[in-house]
Amino acid sequence: GGVGSRFWPASRAYLPKQFLDITGAGTSLLQQTVLRARDVVPVSNIIIVSNGQYRDLILEQLPMLDPGQLLLEPSRNNTAPSVAYTALHLKALCPEAVFAMLPADHVIQKQNVFASCLQRAFTYARDTASIVTMGITPSRPDTGYGYINYDLRPNMEGVHKVHSFKEKPNEITARSYIASGEYLWNAGIFIWSVGTILSVFEQLAPDVLRVLQENVNMFGTPHEQAYIDQVYPKTPNISVDYAILEKSENIFTIPVDLGWSDLGTWDSLYSYLDKDINNNVVLVKHKQLIDMEGNLIRSSNPDKMVVAKGLKDYIIIDDDNVLLLFPRAEEQSIKAIRNAIKDAQFL
Amino acid sequence: GGVGSRFWPASRAYLPKQFLDITGAGTSLLQQTVLRARDVVPVSNIIIVSNGQYRDLILEQLPMLDPGQLLLEPSRNNTAPSVAYTALHLKALCPEAVFAMLPADHVIQKQNVFASCLQRAFTYARDTASIVTMGITPSRPDTGYGYINYDLRPNMEGVHKVHSFKEKPNEITARSYIASGEYLWNAGIFIWSVGTILSVFEQLAPDVLRVLQENVNMFGTPHEQAYIDQVYPKTPNISVDYAILEKSENIFTIPVDLGWSDLGTWDSLYSYLDKDINNNVVLVKHKQLIDMEGNLIRSSNPDKMVVAKGLKDYIIIDDDNVLLLFPRAEEQSIKAIRNAIKDAQFL
Numbered sequence: 001g002g003v004g005s006r007f008w009p010a011s012r013a014y015l016p017k018q019f020l021d022i023t024g025a026g027t028s029l030l031q032q033t034v035l036r037a038r039d040v041v042p043v044s045n046i047i048i049v050s051n052g053q054y055r056d057l058i059l060e061q062l063p064m065l066d067p068g069q070l071l072l073e074p075s076r077n078n079t080a081p082s083v084a085y086t087a088l089h090l091k092a093l094c095p096e097a098v099f100a101m102l103p104a105d106h107v108i109q110k111q112n113v114f115a116s117c118l119q120r121a122f123t124y125a126r127d128t129a130s131i132v133t134m135g136i137t138p139s140r141p142d143t144g145y146g147y148i149n150y151d152l153r154p155n156m157e158g159v160h161k162v163h164s165f166k167e168k169p170n171e172i173t174a175r176s177y178i179a180s181g182e183y184l185w186n187a188g189i190f191i192w193s194v195g196t197i198l199s200v201f202e203q204l205a206p207d208v209l210r211v212l213q214e215n216v217n218m219f220g221t222p223h224e225q226a227y228i229d230q231v232y233p234k235t236p237n238i239s240v241d242y243a244i245l246e247k248s249e250n251i252f253t254i255p256v257d258l259g260w261s262d263l264g265t266w267d268s269l270y271s272y273l274d275k276d277i278n279n280n281v282v283l284v285k286h287k288q289l290i291d292m293e294g295n296l297i298r299s300s301n302p303d304k305m306v307v308a309k310g311l312k313d314y315i316i317i318d319d320d321n322v323l324l325l326f327p328r329a330e331e332q333s334i335k336a337i338r339n340a341i342k343d344a345q346f347l
Numbered sequence: 348g349g350v351g352s353r354f355w356p357a358s359r360a361y362l363p364k365q366f367l368d369i370t371g372a373g374t375s376l377l378q379q380t381v382l383r384a385r386d387v388v389p390v391s392n393i394i395i396v397s398n399g400q401y402r403d404l405i406l407e408q409l410p411m412l413d414p415g416q417l418l419l420e421p422s423r424n425n426t427a428p429s430v431a432y433t434a435l436h437l438k439a440l441c442p443e444a445v446f447a448m449l450p451a452d453h454v455i456q457k458q459n460v461f462a463s464c465l466q467r468a469f470t471y472a473r474d475t476a477s478i479v480t481m482g483i484t485p486s487r488p489d490t491g492y493g494y495i496n497y498d499l500r501p502n503m504e505g506v507h508k509v510h511s512f513k514e515k516p517n518e519i520t521a522r523s524y525i526a527s528g529e530y531l532w533n534a535g536i537f538i539w540s541v542g543t544i545l546s547v548f549e550q551l552a553p554d555v556l557r558v559l560q561e562n563v564n565m566f567g568t569p570h571e572q573a574y575i576d577q578v579y580p581k582t583p584n585i586s587v588d589y590a591i592l593e594k595s596e597n598i599f600t601i602p603v604d605l606g607w608s609d610l611g612t613w614d615s616l617y618s619y620l621d622k623d624i625n626n627n628v629v630l631v632k633h634k635q636l637i638d639m640e641g642n643l644i645r646s647s648n649p650d651k652m653v654v655a656k657g658l659k660d661y662i663i664i665d666d667d668n669v670l671l672l673f674p675r676a677e678e679q680s681i682k683a684i685r686n687a688i689k690d691a692q693f694l
Contacts, residue, residue: 009654286693288684301668305693307356307684308672316672321648323665325655325672337635337654346633346652 006264008338009322010298013347018105019057022263023273024283024298029263030104031061037102039115040122047071047089048104049082074229080243081235084208085228087197092220098126100191101240107272109259117256121191124159124252131200131245132191133162135184135253136260141174144264146186146241149177150253162251165241184253187260190245200250205243211235266315266331270296282306296328322346353611355685356669357645360694365452366404369610370620371630371645376610377451378408384449386462387469394418394436395451396429421576427590428582431555432575434544439567445473447538448587454619456606464603468538471506471599478547478592479538480509482531482600483607488521491611493533493588496524497600509598512588531602534609537592547597552590558582613662613678617643629653643675669693 011017018030025032030048037046043064050058052072059067071089073082083101090097100118108114114134121132135148146168151161165186169177177183192200201209211234218227245251261272273281273296280289283298286305297306299318306316315331317324326334341347358364365377372379377395384393390411397405399419406414418436420429430448437444447465455461468479482495493515498508512533516524524530539547548556558581565574592598608619620628620643627636630645633652644653646665653663662678664671673681688694 286690288688290684299670303668303692305356305669305688305690306672307669307681309677309680310674311672316670318665318670321650322652322654323646323663323670325653325658325663327657330656333656334654337637341635341652343633343652345650 005335005338007266007269008334009319009324009346010300010317013344015057016054016105017263019054019061022269023107028061029107030058032107033102033104034062034065036108036111036114037100037118039111040118044069047086047099049073049086051076072225072228073232075233077232077235077237079240080205080208080238081212081232083197083240083244084201084205084212084235085232087194087201088209088212088216088219089224090194091198092216095194098122098191098193100189103188103262106187106260106262110257113256114258117254117258118191120157120159121254124157124254125191125193125196128252129193129196129250131196131248131251132159133245133251133253134187134189134191134258135160135162135255136187137255137257138178138183138185141171141178142185143168143171143174144268145262147174147177148184148186148253149182150184150255152182155252159252159254162253165246184255185260187258187262190240196250197244200244200248204247205238208235208238208243266296266317266334267328270315270328294328352682352685354613354616355681356666356671356693357647357664360691362404363401363452364610366401366408369616370454375408376454377405379454380449380451381409381412383455383458383461384447384465386458387465391416394433394446396420396433398423419572419575420579422580424579424582424584426587427552427555427585428559428579430544430587430591431548431552431559431582432579434541434548435556435559435563435566436571437541438545439563442541445469445538445540447536450535450609453534453607453609457604460603461605464601464605465538467504467506468601471504471601472538472540472543475599476540476543476597478543478595478598479506480592480598480600481534481536481538481605482507482509482602483534484602484604485525485530485532488518488525489532490515490518490521491615492609494521494524495531495533495600496529497531497602499529502599506599506601509600512593531600532607534605534607537587543597544591547591547595551594552585555582555585555590613643613664613681614675617662617675641675 007017007022010020010022019028021028034046047069048058049071052074055070055072058070071086090099117134125132135150147166149163149166151163154160211231214231215227218224261268263269270281275281278292279294280292281296284304284306288307290309292308292311294313295311295316297316300320304318313328315324315326315328354364354369357367357369366375368375381393394416395405396418399421402417402419405417418433437446464481472479482497494513496510496513498510501507558578561578562574565571608615610616610619617628622628625639626641627639628643631651631653635654637656639655639658641660642658642663644663647667651665660675662671662673662675
């Protein structure tokens with residue numbers, strides 16, 4: 001997960017999106033992600049990779065985890081070093097391991113579909129020593145997502161060869177992707193074995209590995225954290241997409257409809273959630289709404305009553321010391337407003 | 348002051364308007380009222396008459412008062428019993444006293460004018476044994492106020508005979524009042540001596556006095572509160588306007604422009620306060636307002652930031668566990684919404 005600017009003011013620097021119950025489900029996105037994984041693997045096989053500043057928050061939200069199941073990054077160096085660190089850690093514990101990278105700040109409605117798809121991906125990744133990704137069957141020409149161009153012919157059990165990964169397209173390109181039927185949304189869910197991903201790193205991003213492998217004997221020992229704190233900040237700041245995926249040949253995808261969203265914006269949260277009869281998404285328990293239509297209403301205070309009249313297509317977010325009232329269609333300008341705020345108590 | 352429904356959700360049953368810093372001045376309306384009186388009389392001569400439930404709140408807001416300066420009513424029996432009780436209490440302490448009744452939930456901008464007018468009223472009430480009221484020179488045909496019809500010819504020092512008191516008029520009547528020049532707003536500020544008001548009560552509302560005078564020896568003793576707790580609830584529920592003022596002959600008024608408002612509604616608060624360049628009244632310190640016009644913005648949290656765009660003529664009130672977003676022109680329907688709420692935590 002990120003640094004907490006997308007769902008501001010609900011998300012804050014000290015409380016990014018993945019730690020929020022942003023959907024009103026009663027659990028945070030991180031908790032939902034762990035619950036999903038727990039249907040496929042034992043809790044003891046779940047590892048949380050995160051910036052070290054969120055350690056206490058993670059253990060508070062996931063009391064079933066042992067502190068040893070947290071891999072804490074001392075600096076923000078993007079996803080390639082994260083993946084490499086995780087693979088090296090797992091290599092010390094269990095060199096035969098196959099693992100999945102699951103972003104902790106997305107939503108997935110179809111839990112059963114996810115679980116069976118993940119199981120198939122584990123099997124395929126283990127049996128073929130390849131990289132597997134879940135490819136989300138797209139429902140609209142969304143310009144906010146990356147796309148996967150794939151071979152329509154399945155080679156085995158519905159697994160398809162990936163031709164290439166595409167950055168977020170413009171509107172026209174997105175429409176052509178959807179029309180062709182040869183594109184899927186890239187949800188950032190990858191499955192691979194420790195051996196596979198380390199050999200791909202060796203081949204395509206050896207500089208990342210070189211920094212982390214200065215002393216490989218440290219992984220899996222009580223000295224691992226101190227070692228990582230020392231070497232990790234020296235890794236190149238680079239995404240796994242750029243370092244590995246876009247250059248790799250041996251990638252496969254399982255097209256699947258997960259009811260997935262990355263919840264990138266307030267508007268995408270509005271789209272994702274159930275509406276009342278007037279198309280309002282109301283995430284507060286107590287309300288008196290008159291002539292209200294198409295609004296998203298949320299408060300960090302579970303006991304807050306919202307009394308409102310005559311608003312159309314507004315985002316109404318009451319969060320601790322910030323109240324946001326903004327037209328839903330203009331939410332992209334919220335980011336600039338947030339970034340212009342100097343006073344740290346509001347960030 | 349009242350029971351806290353007019354400025355809901357800022358005012359609550361436990362915190363009526365008079366205890367609120369509703370104008371953003373840094374002091375409550377009660378505190379402002381005491382500060383005004385203190386310019387004319389010593390603090391030790393100030394008495395607060397209130398329902399007993401607000402005792403602790405009053406002493407908290409007015410730490411310079413001795414608890415003995417509070418007259419606490421055990422029941423809500425309207426203003427005639429209040430005035431009679433106050434007069435009987437003062438009679439025991441100082442039978443020659445002249446006193447003013449000052450509503451604690453109004454605003455007065457022109458403090459100096461008020462102080463000199465009050466001094467003149469004290470002198471006139473003492474010297475002539477009559478009832479004196481401050482009559483507010485009206486600035487518009489307001490249908491929310493009662494009016495005083497008075498004799499334009501001053502009899503002495505700008506004091507005028509009152510012909511009659513008028514209930515809140517309709518629009519046409521209010522316009523005729525203003526056009527005639529013979530009407531003032533009734534601010535509910537009355538000045539009289541203990542002897543004068545008690546003899547008027549004896550003459551026009553003897554039943555009120557009879558109940559309270561069951562044992563006159565109790566006033567001014569340590570037993571006064573216990574005695575009042577016992578007899579006060581038996582007094583007739585009647586206003587001093589109806590019981591005394593509308594029937595009395597011997598009433599005079601001093602026409603005066605005090606910059607007065609009874610702040611009866613959110614809209615009257617909006618009218619009263621200073622506007623920014625876009626006609627917003629902004630009572631929060633931290634804000635980012637874009638295309639906002641004619642709004643009233645308030646939060647009970649002094650550190651709350653309000654980020655808003657595109658609202659026109661709205662009341663935006665964030666108060667503890669209630670958020671109110673309502674068109675200013677329709678604020679009269681807020682009362683019905685409040686009254687329909689069952690859950691006491693919001694009232």
